[in-house]
Amino acid sequence: MCSAFLRAMAAAMLLLATPAWPRELRVCADPNNLPFSNQQQQGFENAIAAVLAEALHAELEYTWWAERRGFIRNTLNAGRCDLIPGVPVKLERLRTTEPYYRSTYLFATRSKDGLDIASFDDPQLARLKVGVQIVGDDGANTPPVHALNRRGIVDNLRGYSLYGDYGRPDPAAAIMDALARGDIDVAVVWGPFAGWYAKRHPGLIAMHPVSPAVDPPGLPMTFAIAMGVRKDDDALYRDIEAALQTQRRRIEAILDRFGVPRIDAVAEAVH
Amino acid sequence: MARLLFPILFLLIAARIASAQAPAIAPPPAAAPPEDGQWALPAKDYASTRFSGLDEINSSNVKSLQVAFTFSTGVNRGQESAPLMVGSTLYVLAPYPNILYALDLTKPGAPVKWRYDPKPEASAQGVACCDVVTRGPVFSQGRIFYNTLDAHTVAVDAETGKEIWKVKVGNINIGETTTMAPLVVKDKVLVGNSGGEYGVRGWIKALDIASGAVRWTAYSTGPDSEVLIGPDFKPFYDSDRGKDLGVTSWPPDAWRQGGGNVWGWISYDPELNLIYYGTGNPGPWNHEARPGDNKWTAGIFARNPDTGQARWFYQWSPHDVYDHDGINEQILLDTEWEGKPRKILVRPERNGFVYVLDRETGEVLSAKPYHYLTAVKGVDLKTGRLEMVPEKEPHTGKVVRDICPNASGAKDWNPSAFSPRTGLLYIPHVNLCMDMEGLDTSYIAGTPYVGMNVRMKAGPGGHRGEYSAWDIKQGREVWTIKEPFPLWSGTLVTAGGVAFYGTMEGWFKAVDAQSGAVLWQFKTGSGIIGQPTTWRGPDGHQYVAVLSGVGGWAGAVVAGDLDTRDPTAALGFAGAVPDLKDVTTKGGTLYVFRLP
Numbered sequence: 001m002c003s004a005f006l007r008a009m010a011a012a013m014l015l016l017a018t019p020a021w022p023r024e025l026r027v028c029a030d031p032n033n034l035p036f037s038n039q040q041q042q043g044f045e046n047a048i049a050a051v052l053a054e055a056l057h058a059e060l061e062y063t064w065w066a067e068r069r070g071f072i073r074n075t076l077n078a079g080r081c082d083l084i085p086g087v088p089v090k091l092e093r094l095r096t097t098e099p100y101y102r103s104t105y106l107f108a109t110r111s112k113d114g115l116d117i118a119s120f121d122d123p124q125l126a127r128l129k130v131g132v133q134i135v136g137d138d139g140a141n142t143p144p145v146h147a148l149n150r151r152g153i154v155d156n157l158r159g160y161s162l163y164g165d166y167g168r169p170d171p172a173a174a175i176m177d178a179l180a181r182g183d184i185d186v187a188v189v190w191g192p193f194a195g196w197y198a199k200r201h202p203g204l205i206a207m208h209p210v211s212p213a214v215d216p217p218g219l220p221m222t223f224a225i226a227m228g229v230r231k232d233d234d235a236l237y238r239d240i241e242a243a244l245q246t247q248r249r250r251i252e253a254i255l256d257r258f259g260v261p262r263i264d265a266v267a268e269a270v271h
Numbered sequence: 272m273a274r275l276l277f278p279i280l281f282l283l284i285a286a287r288i289a290s291a292q293a294p295a296i297a298p299p300p301a302a303a304p305p306e307d308g309q310w311a312l313p314a315k316d317y318a319s320t321r322f323s324g325l326d327e328i329n330s331s332n333v334k335s336l337q338v339a340f341t342f343s344t345g346v347n348r349g350q351e352s353a354p355l356m357v358g359s360t361l362y363v364l365a366p367y368p369n370i371l372y373a374l375d376l377t378k379p380g381a382p383v384k385w386r387y388d389p390k391p392e393a394s395a396q397g398v399a400c401c402d403v404v405t406r407g408p409v410f411s412q413g414r415i416f417y418n419t420l421d422a423h424t425v426a427v428d429a430e431t432g433k434e435i436w437k438v439k440v441g442n443i444n445i446g447e448t449t450t451m452a453p454l455v456v457k458d459k460v461l462v463g464n465s466g467g468e469y470g471v472r473g474w475i476k477a478l479d480i481a482s483g484a485v486r487w488t489a490y491s492t493g494p495d496s497e498v499l500i501g502p503d504f505k506p507f508y509d510s511d512r513g514k515d516l517g518v519t520s521w522p523p524d525a526w527r528q529g530g531g532n533v534w535g536w537i538s539y540d541p542e543l544n545l546i547y548y549g550t551g552n553p554g555p556w557n558h559e560a561r562p563g564d565n566k567w568t569a570g571i572f573a574r575n576p577d578t579g580q581a582r583w584f585y586q587w588s589p590h591d592v593y594d595h596d597g598i599n600e601q602i603l604l605d606t607e608w609e610g611k612p613r614k615i616l617v618r619p620e621r622n623g624f625v626y627v628l629d630r631e632t633g634e635v636l637s638a639k640p641y642h643y644l645t646a647v648k649g650v651d652l653k654t655g656r657l658e659m660v661p662e663k664e665p666h667t668g669k670v671v672r673d674i675c676p677n678a679s680g681a682k683d684w685n686p687s688a689f690s691p692r693t694g695l696l697y698i699p700h701v702n703l704c705m706d707m708e709g710l711d712t713s714y715i716a717g718t719p720y721v722g723m724n725v726r727m728k729a730g731p732g733g734h735r736g737e738y739s740a741w742d743i744k745q746g747r748e749v750w751t752i753k754e755p756f757p758l759w760s761g762t763l764v765t766a767g768g769v770a771f772y773g774t775m776e777g778w779f780k781a782v783d784a785q786s787g788a789v790l791w792q793f794k795t796g797s798g799i800i801g802q803p804t805t806w807r808g809p810d811g812h813q814y815v816a817v818l819s820g821v822g823g824w825a826g827a828v829v830a831g832d833l834d835t836r837d838p839t840a841a842l843g844f845a846g847a848v849p850d851l852k853d854v855t856t857k858g859g860t861l862y863v864f865r866l867p
Contacts (some may be wrong), residue, residue, distance in 0.1 A: 033717055086717060099413070154561075159555075165444050219666060
């Protein structure tokens with residue numbers, strides 16, 4: 001009787017205690033990949049994760065892992081962390097929320113050159129030095145590389161490793177530095193890279209979304225970016241979905257602050 | 272009893288007489304010294320025969336083989352390395368974090384004598400492509416040499432386990448790793464890099480055996496001065512002659528990120544004083560972005576080990592479009608070829624052909640298919656050039672089905688073995704084809720990108736692996752064992768007439784080297800992708816050792832817990848082995864066998 005009472009008391013105390021335990025939002029992120037994230041939490045994904053954590057009354061925890069081949073497998077799907085703050089919608093291997101921004105590949109040029117390139121069919125592309133990013137992964141490329149190759153633009157392409165030298169800060173920025181230096185005339189890069197660089201170097205960089213937005217035979221240039229959770233993590237999925245909606249304006253402000261170029265028309269996004 | 276014994280004795284004597292005749296095809300004695308009961312190099316000898324002269328375990332008694340002892344490497348990842356035995360110590364190298372164990376074979380249960388921890392950078396795991404494998408250490412001159420995943424080479428005292436030197440040979444921060452087993456030639460340790468997936472330029476380096484200092488570096492792309500092509504370079508075919516082909520066979524500057532990594536096997540002919548090794552596939556672009564032959568990728572170099580200067584080069588796959596790294600093993604043999612004595616080099620290549628090259632000149636003497644082929648027709652022996660099937664060439668967005676062999680090639684890195692007793696080459700390989708259909712969007716380092724969806728599948732017959740005995744001179748298969756899963760283990764063959772190999776389900780098998788009959792099999796704890804070795808223990812008896820632990824490209828679905836609902840995971844390999852998770856789990860255990 002006495003011990004049963006104690007057990008009941010203990011159980012009751014446990015129940016009472018549960019809400020007081022601080023909830024953790026465990027985020028998987030790259031420790032050196034601005035403008036997205038870094039270990040000092042200076043990236044826009046860091047800032048957005050902080051907003052979500054606040055909305056969920058959770059403490060933010062990070063698992064740092066280079067975002068390369070095996071990233072999702074070694075982080076989210078290994079159970080080391082529960083949320084990847086940036087993935088294209090409908091990416092396999094995890095469950096994605098509604099997108100919180102849509103961006104596009106851009107032609108980035110030096111403003112002073114007045115090149116004004118907007119299309120893969122611009123004849124100037126055949127003679128300018130065109131910088132693109134090298135993904136690696138055996139024949140996989142950014143969509144602009146495929147689009148340029150299809151038009152026979154090969155010899156004047158210059159590849160910059162997307163991973164750069166990981167021993168240095170902002171390894172992926174090499175291509176934008178090369179544009180600023182004059183090594184290349186055009187950089188065809190994913191929006192957030194160019195936007196962030198342009199924001200930090202006012203007046204230096206001119207940007208124009210690439211067109212067509214879908215290059216035959218179905219190559220998307222625009223992508224909708226969402227948050228990713230494990231496929232079976234229904235609870236976190238619901239919470240993140242809700243928080244993304246309630247924190248909409250704060251998230252937009254962060255994306256503005258980092259100069260993330262966005263396209264709004266859902267129809268333009270392939271996914 | 273006496274009646275039974277007599278015919279056996281007679282058979283033994285007859286066998287002795289047969290083997291006493293000069294074999295028609297055999298490794299050069301300088302590259303394959305007489306049997307000493309040890310196994311000091313992953314390939315056993317410079318000729319890379321993986322043949323042991325031991326015969327205590329033979330085709331009649333192998334059925335009684337049993338476990339002598341086991342040892343856990345403590346790492347449940349792909350175990351590709353070869354356990355080495357020198358003196359009375361067994362050396363076992365684990366995958367990342369690459370701890371080397373010395374086991375004392377003089378004591379019961381072979382306890383750990385010492386362990387050496389190179390403490391590789393933790394970030395190496397995240398930036399390394401593929402699984403965190405190592406293909407093994409090598410013993411020479413009282414030391415063990417090996418590469419760590421974070422691109423360091425170490426020299427360790429084989430007796431004490433004390434580090435003698437440790438040098439950084441590559442930059443892990445640009446995705447450069449070292450997974451190959453080094454080879455020691457005279458006073459130099461030869462090492463090469465991995466990382467073509469990240470656009471890392473391939474090289475081989477010679478390190479000073481005493482200090483680890485780099486004595487020469489030969490790149491696989493770029494100007495002749497950096498490829499170490501000079502006046503000694505005399506390739507057999509016109510297509511390999513010309514100035515700076517490592518630059519001019521690429522679009523401008525593309526050679527700087529051109530791959531051609533040296534992550535496979537090196538052989539050495541002491542008489543000709545030439546080393547032989549293959550170069551990886553060109554990268555990292557899709558092939559449309561790198562028109563040209565992309566020298567000197569997906570080929571083989573012969574070099575002077577003292578200076579690094581190239582003697583000849585032959586390109587297996589000019590302008591490779593299928594990810595066919597040309598890094599497989601090469602077996603050095605001497606034989607009579609069409610009436611003339613020839614020094615040959617035998618290479619079971621990814622593109623589906625067993626090549627026979629003259630190793631003095633680089634001339635292709637023969638190239639015969641050992642895998643079902645749809646993507647390639649043959650090799651033009653006049654020009655040396657691989658003849659492709661244009662309709663099977665992959666193009667972004669184009670659907671191409673039934674490409675055989677698949678992206679891993681007819682055979683990946685896992686080395687074959689040659690027996691001078693049977694004159695046969697024993698080739699563990701796959702039977703896989705692939706479809707490329709539709710575009711696959713992915714995302715890395717914050718950037719969306721697009722590649723082709725690759726789906727691998729079984730070739731004709733429905734089985735995915737084969738263990739084949741190959742007649743080199745006839746250029747044909749003698750027998751083959753069909754395996755349900757791709758074969759990713761190495762193999763060895765012995766004077767006892769037995770060949771050993773492992774399967775991805777975990778079976779370790781002994782087969783009759785003559786007939787291919789399975790004589791014994793043992794189910795280990797995990798899939799086998801390692802290289803078996805055999806040696807004489809301090810007790811005078813023959814042992815066979817192998818590491819069990821599935822992984823690597825083919826085994827990534829298990830080692831990396833990949834979701835097999837996505838058949839394109841592991842660059843398409845998940846589609847080839849969706850059922851692997853049903854038959855094996857992760858592991859990392861050494862098994863050592865002996866007769867009772």
